[in-house]
Amino acid sequence: MDLYHVLTDDEGRLSAMDRKLAQFVLQDVDFVTGSSISELAERAGVSPPSVTRFCRHVGCSGFSDFKVQLARMTYVGLRYLRPEVPTSAPEEVAEDIITKAQNALFQLHKQLDPARLNEAAHLLRGAGFILAFGSGGNSSMISNELQNRLFRLGCNIHSSNDRAMDLMLSAAATEGTVAIVSSMTGRDMDLVRCLELMRARGVPTIALTQSGSPVAAAAGLTIPIDLAEGRNIFRPTSTRYAYLAVVDILANLVAYADRPRAMAVLRRIKEELVRSRDGDDRQLLGD
Amino acid sequence: MDLYHVLTDDEGRLSAMDRKLAQFVLQDVDFVTGSSISELAERAGVSPPSVTRFCRHVGCSGFSDFKVQLARMTYVGLRYLRPEVPTSAPEEVAEDIITKAQNALFQLHKQLDPARLNEAAHLLRGAGFILAFGSGGNSSMISNELQNRLFRLGCNIHSSNDRAMDLMLSAAATEGTVAIVSSMTGRDMDLVRCLELMRARGVPTIALTQSGSPVAAAAGLTIPIDLAEGRNIFRPTSTRYAYLAVVDILANLVAYADRPRAMAVLRRIKEELVRSRDGDDRQLLGD
DNA sequence: TGTTTCGTGAAAATTAATTTCTCAGTGATG
DNA sequence: CATCACTGAGAAATTAATTTTCACGAAACA
Numbered sequence: 001m002d003l004y005h006v007l008t009d010d011e012g013r014l015s016a017m018d019r020k021l022a023q024f025v026l027q028d029v030d031f032v033t034g035s036s037i038s039e040l041a042e043r044a045g046v047s048p049p050s051v052t053r054f055c056r057h058v059g060c061s062g063f064s065d066f067k068v069q070l071a072r073m074t075y076v077g078l079r080y081l082r083p084e085v086p087t088s089a090p091e092e093v094a095e096d097i098i099t100k101a102q103n104a105l106f107q108l109h110k111q112l113d114p115a116r117l118n119e120a121a122h123l124l125r126g127a128g129f130i131l132a133f134g135s136g137g138n139s140s141m142i143s144n145e146l147q148n149r150l151f152r153l154g155c156n157i158h159s160s161n162d163r164a165m166d167l168m169l170s171a172a173a174t175e176g177t178v179a180i181v182s183s184m185t186g187r188d189m190d191l192v193r194c195l196e197l198m199r200a201r202g203v204p205t206i207a208l209t210q211s212g213s214p215v216a217a218a219a220g221l222t223i224p225i226d227l228a229e230g231r232n233i234f235r236p237t238s239t240r241y242a243y244l245a246v247v248d249i250l251a252n253l254v255a256y257a258d259r260p261r262a263m264a265v266l267r268r269i270k271e272e273l274v275r276s277r278d279g280d281d282r283q284l285l286g287d
Numbered sequence: 288m289d290l291y292h293v294l295t296d297d298e299g300r301l302s303a304m305d306r307k308l309a310q311f312v313l314q315d316v317d318f319v320t321g322s323s324i325s326e327l328a329e330r331a332g333v334s335p336p337s338v339t340r341f342c343r344h345v346g347c348s349g350f351s352d353f354k355v356q357l358a359r360m361t362y363v364g365l366r367y368l369r370p371e372v373p374t375s376a377p378e379e380v381a382e383d384i385i386t387k388a389q390n391a392l393f394q395l396h397k398q399l400d401p402a403r404l405n406e407a408a409h410l411l412r413g414a415g416f417i418l419a420f421g422s423g424g425n426s427s428m429i430s431n432e433l434q435n436r437l438f439r440l441g442c443n444i445h446s447s448n449d450r451a452m453d454l455m456l457s458a459a460a461t462e463g464t465v466a467i468v469s470s471m472t473g474r475d476m477d478l479v480r481c482l483e484l485m486r487a488r489g490v491p492t493i494a495l496t497q498s499g500s501p502v503a504a505a506a507g508l509t510i511p512i513d514l515a516e517g518r519n520i521f522r523p524t525s526t527r528y529a530y531l532a533v534v535d536i537l538a539n540l541v542a543y544a545d546r547p548r549a550m551a552v553l554r555r556i557k558e559e560l561v562r563s564r565d566g567d568d569r570q571l572l573g574d
Numbered sequence: 575t576g577t578t579t580c581g582t583g584a585a586a587a588t589t590a591a592t593t594t595c596t597c598a599g600t601g602a603t604g
Numbered sequence: 605c606a607t608c609a610c611t612g613a614g615a616a617a618t619t620a621a622t623t624t625t626c627a628c629g630a631a632a633c634a
């Protein structure tokens with residue numbers, strides 16, 4: 001399945017010739033997907049049979065199959081690994097950001113655990129009150145977004161991005177409260193303290209964070225999100241798309257867990273919006 | 288390029304046989320990408336030459352090329368158009384949301400105008416003060432995110448999600464201010480009023496919104512974002528990913544427009560964060 | 575109703591991919 | 605140090621697949 005990993009050959013399984021071909025392929029995927037086996041063989045300086053063998057070695061049934069697999073992974077996977085050339089041309093910046101965002105979503109999809117998502121959704125659905133914590137700009141967006149999505153579904157939720165407040169809220173949490181926190185680094189020690197405090201008091205805690213991090217260790221239920229951020233200091237944030245997707249997924253699962261209640265609340269919000277704006281009810285719920 | 292549109296044949300250019308094949312292909316892309324021309328011909332009940340002709344008609348050089356193009360578009364484009372079956376299984380909800388998010392990014396990429404992005408970035412870069420407006424949950428996230436991204440680059444920026452405040456801020460805007468607003472519906476008439484007020488006073492205005500909408504008409508420079516939202520009332524928000532990507536792109540262009548200044552500010556922020564946390568400086572800038 | 579045009583499938587031809595076979599290089603072993 | 609086994613490469617041959625050609629039939633139009 002994961003042709004890309006085979007081609008990069010991190011484990012060093014490929015022979016010298018195969019590595020040579022793999023590198024050649026990675027260098028110019030577009031050429032390869034459009035070429036015949038003999039064209040490729042000539043350009044790479046090998047014989048056609050070697051190409052066939054290479055295709056088999058990387059798990060394809062033949063050259064045609066290899067081309068298809070390659071094309072399939074190209075869109076998301078491969079553009080991404082072009083050497084990180086600092087560019088400032090708008091087209092390239094746009095392409096780079098969009099590709100990385102898609103890649104982040106792609107990576108996320110591979111690592112999501114449906115059972116955990118379900119468990120988290122049921123905790124949230126059953127909560128009398130939800131506390132959402134996250135700070136620092138990116139995580140605060142996620143925590144606010146949880147508030148934005150869940151209140152529409154009839155959840156009582158408060159989002160806090162203030163470390164001092166977080167601690168007080170944690171200490172004051174009442175019976176029936178569920179906490180959900182976001183930390184992209186997983187090293188927000190204030191957040192860890194909040195989680196410990198709440199767990200000690202029997203408040204269920206959910207963390208969206210890196211697995212193996214202090215925050216993950218402190219939370220009752222972790223939804224791990226492990227993505228490699230790029231090195232470019234100006235572009236550190238494709239991870240946000242993955243976090244946002246997790247929020248969306250949780251919100252949907254919460255909605256489906258109690259469909260009638262969610263429908264009713266959404267309808268009320270919509271009516272209110274339509275009344276206070278023009279009558280076009282095909283619009284988004286809340287701009 | 289856009290094989291998907293050709294296959295759906297909205298314009299009715301394809302002949303009866305081609306339509307039949309197109310439908311057959313769309314029904315089971317995975318089979319087609321893995322099959323030979325004769326297998327496909329047999330299953331679809333046509334002759335191999337018809338398949339070749341079909342491939343030519345949809346803009347490919349032959350059957351192999353068709354398979355490659357098909358595989359290329361599959362990842363993002365094609366899963367999306369499976370009939371919208373309301374499901375509540377975590378795997379399917381996750382896949383649905385992630386696919387739609389990727390699709391939104393894909394659509395965005397096709398419609399972005401680099402020149403406009405560049406123009407917007409230069410306006411923002413040159414501004415003495417930036418006002419970011421957006422309300423309603425989704426657009427407010429975008430406006431806050433602009434604040435979050437741009438302050439790091441040394442921009443003076445304030446994000447407001449309060450319609451009453453927006454109006455006052457607009458009226459009070461000083462020389463050198465640039466406004467950037469977000470409205471997914473494009474029908475936020477309070478926002479339109481703000482834009483008109485500022486344009487009348489010579490304040491440059493940028494809008495992230497639907498083209499052809501009142502907000503787009505009122506803004507000096509519009510970055511159009513036109514995406515079809517799904518019909519499912521619980522999942523109205525894949526558009527946010529596209530808006531977020533535009534924010535990312537703008538932030539990057541602003542950063543590159545004055546690299547030294549941005550670098551310096553980022554470094555100061557990073558130092559401060561590292562000092563107040565553990566010493567791992569490979570972390571994100573601000574969780 | 576005849577004629578033209580368009581499109582289809584059968585068969586042939588062509589092109590491309592794969593298998594087989596042989597040979598060269600490498601490393602182990604006597 | 606020589607030889608033998610082993611691995612892996614390319615040449616040629618084979619096989620498989622695709623494409624072209626051609627003939628026929630249906631539909632449209634005169």
